[in-house]
Amino acid sequence: MSRLYEVMFIVRPDMAEEEIDKLIAGFSSTVTAGGGAVKSAEKMGRRKLAYLVRKFADGNYVLLTINANGAAVMELERRLRVTEPVIKFLTVRMDEEEKRLAKVKALRGVRKQANAAPVGEGAGAAPVSGEPAHASA
Numbered sequence: 001m002s003r004l005y006e007v008m009f010i011v012r013p014d015m016a017e018e019e020i021d022k023l024i025a026g027f028s029s030t031v032t033a034g035g036g037a038v039k040s041a042e043k044m045g046r047r048k049l050a051y052l053v054r055k056f057a058d059g060n061y062v063l064l065t066i067n068a069n070g071a072a073v074m075e076l077e078r079r080l081r082v083t084e085p086v087i088k089f090l091t092v093r094m095d096e097e098e099k100r101l102a103k104v105k106a107l108r109g110v111r112k113q114a115n116a117a118p119v120g121e122g123a124g125a126a127p128v129s130g131e132p133a134h135a136s137a
Contacts, residue, residue, distance in 0.1 A: 002036065004098070005066050005073055009080055009089035010059035013046055020060060023085065027064065030076050036068025054087045065094075 007027075011020055020043065028038045044061035053059070066073075073091060080089040 002067050002069050004039075004094040005068060006092045006094050007064040007066060007073075007076065007080075007089065008092075009062055009064075009086050010049070010053070011062060012054075012085045012087055013056060013058050013060060015060060015085050019085070020062065023083065024062060024064070027076060027079065030079055031064075031066050031068050031072055034068060034072025034075055036066050036072040039065040039067055041065075056087055059087055 011023065015023075024041050024043075028041060031038050040063075042063045042065075044063055046058055046060050048058045049056065066076075068076075077089070077091060080086050
């Protein structure tokens with residue numbers, strides 16, 4: 001069963017752009033050989049890391065959005081793990097996340113409709129002036 005995944009990996013900061021492109025092409029071919037498809041590959045540039053990773057304080061971030069089955073993702077993760085220039089990676093299954101976000105948006109829509117209902121004027125209305133409704137003498 002093919003699912004949507006986001007794979008973010010961080011490459012050593014001393015890598016040239018051409019070498020990063022070769023890495024992305026190699027990982028993309030791994031996904032396509034496993035029966036998946038790469039929806040997008042985005043180089044996010046060099047950023048500072050929150051903590052030292054393999055003695056590096058910054059790295060080049062790359063985000064792959066792929067549509068693949070579990071076996072292809074496992075093979076991609078194995079290759080990420082053994083590729084020396086990759087210092088960190090994370091794989092997130094996005095179809096569950098999109099389902100959760102759709103549910104939250106639906107709940108917010110229901111709440112907005114309930115809050116937008118007109119409030120009756122008259123006996124239940126709050127006082128307009130700055131004084132409380134039950135002022136003592």
